[in-house]
Amino acid sequence: MSKTRNIVCWVGIVILGLAHGLLEDILFISVLVPYMPPSWDLTGDLFFLFTVPLAQLMAFAITGTIGWFLLDLRHTPRLITFWALWSIARTAFLNFALNPIQDIAIYLAWIALWCFLYWLLARVVGNRQTTASGSAV
Helix, strand or coil, rough: CCHHHHHHHHHHHHHHHHHHHHHHHHHHHHHHHHHHCCCCCCCCCCCHHHHHHHHHHHHHHHHHHHHHHHHCCCCHHHHHHHHHHHHHHHHHHHHCCCCHHHHHHHHHHHHHHHHHHHHHHHHHHHHHHHHHHCCCC
16 A cells, blocks of 8 residues: 555544544434434434434444445554544534533443444454455465
């Protein structure tokens, strides 16, 4: 990988991680709220079990795909950087919105879960590619 591409990837990961912290709320407000049935209380009992993970998954579908195909996010140091920046951005935003610490901890736990699953996927795909290229030789 060229030095320029490497720098662009790292800068892209930093921007992507910070933007992801806000993208969740944008998707929540613009997609989930208008299109969910009014009988579902998205801010009540379902909030931390359904609404938060769904908004995070929608945002991660966008940023994770961009990261996987354009920024080599499947490499562990880059994923850790993305996870840290996503967590920092989310914590800063939630603190600014005066959320309680317990709520912030739940958000961060979901973020850690998604990044862990992404890392597992990267390991499985990496192992399959290594095995496939090793058996062809």
